[in-house]
Amino acid sequence: MKNRRNFLLTLTAGLVALAVVITPVIADELLGVITKVDVAGKKVTVATKDGDDVEVKTTASTEVVAKGEMIDLEKLDSFVKKAQDAGKKGAFAKVTHEGKVASKISVGAGKKKQDN
Secondary structure, rough: HHHHHHHHHHHHHHHHHHHHHHHOOEEEEEEEEEEEEEEEOOEEEEHHHHHEEEOOOOOOOHHHHEOOOOOOHHHHHHHHHHHHHOOOOOOEEEEEHHHEEEEEEEOOOOOOOOOO
């Protein structure tokens, strides 16, 4: 009975330690407004709610999704410019990144408009 308790205690402590080590590895989410798209440099500038501008790099494996469709950086650039021409700061997006390298960019992932 005592051996089983020691085994379970050791196993539980090991799992908690593993969870503490793995948690920082999980990708960060950045919510904000895309204000600039550098197609040639493969970079996106996101203005956060705090007022900081964060530059995130994209790769060939970065998923860019707008209105449920995969788009490329050229379309994202035109989407941002269209929003800026409409008087907005840019296009709202949720950027999932790890080390400032984006894995997924969801454009228009903000609040849904309510039908009146």
